[in-house]
Amino acid sequence: MLLAYAPKSGRRHMSYSVDQATYRQAAVMWAFIVMRQGDRLDEAAAEYDGTLLEQPRSTPPEVDDYRYWWATWTFGADQYFFLAAAAQLRKCVLKLPHDELPEVPNERMILLLRNFTEHWENPTGWSATELRGSVPGAIPGRATYTKKDVWVEGVSTTEIVLWASDVARVLRANAAEAGDPLPDPVQPFPGR
Numbered sequence: 001m002l003l004a005y006a007p008k009s010g011r012r013h014m015s016y017s018v019d020q021a022t023y024r025q026a027a028v029m030w031a032f033i034v035m036r037q038g039d040r041l042d043e044a045a046a047e048y049d050g051t052l053l054e055q056p057r058s059t060p061p062e063v064d065d066y067r068y069w070w071a072t073w074t075f076g077a078d079q080y081f082f083l084a085a086a087a088q089l090r091k092c093v094l095k096l097p098h099d100e101l102p103e104v105p106n107e108r109m110i111l112l113l114r115n116f117t118e119h120w121e122n123p124t125g126w127s128a129t130e131l132r133g134s135v136p137g138a139i140p141g142r143a144t145y146t147k148k149d150v151w152v153e154g155v156s157t158t159e160i161v162l163w164a165s166d167v168a169r170v171l172r173a174n175a176a177e178a179g180d181p182l183p184d185p186v187q188p189f190p191g192r
Contacts, residue, residue, distance in 0.1 A: 020096060024171055024182065027092035027101075031168035032185030034089050037082040038161035044075040045145040076141050079152060080117050086160050087114035093167060099174060102166040106155045109134075113152055116140055 048071040061068045090110050093101050104110065115127035120140035122128065131138050135153045144151045149158040168185050175182040 018095075020099075021180075023092050023095045024099070024175065027089060027096065028168050028171055028182045028185055030085055030089035030092060031164040031171075033085040034082065034164035035161055035168075035185060037078060037085050038157055038164075041075075041078045041082045041150050041157055044071070044078040045143070045150050046147070047071045048075040049145070075143070079141060079143055079150075082157060082160075083110070083114040083117050083152065086110050086164070089164055089167065099171065101170050102163055105159050105163050109153070109155050110160070113155060 051068045051071040054067075061072075087110055090104050090107060093104055094107075109131075112127045112131040115125070116131050116138065117140050119125050119127065128138070131153070138153050142153060149156055151157065172182050172184060
């Protein structure tokens, strides 16, 4: 979507000049992905919780306990993809300052958590260092959850999902008013 072809070489390269319409389209796409990943993360938390309830507290998980490892890895992966999508939406919203979009909740934390999760192997990186300044003892991938929300180092994923939905709604309303409608990420796709 953000790739362009160089006129003379025909090779693909990242566009150096992304216009506002492209940021708006990307924002609607990322809003949809944040909402979808939020659902997946909630499902993964419930599955993970179910496996913990089956596991005696004093017993470490067995290597061949497929359900436990599947739930653990899925929960971690869905958290990672949620943070990546939220960071992409954050980037788009910050590039659209005149669109009167809802303010990014936990704006700096979204960036730090995404980077911290991506670069887990570098405990002294700038994101890890800054994050641990506000969340001492932060651990990549750590989350807490209830039946109603998942928090990544204290940041509510439900709050981010609601923000993403609001961003999509405002962008779509503005686009419709301008006569250039954008897709609705909340509606089911045809054939589904």
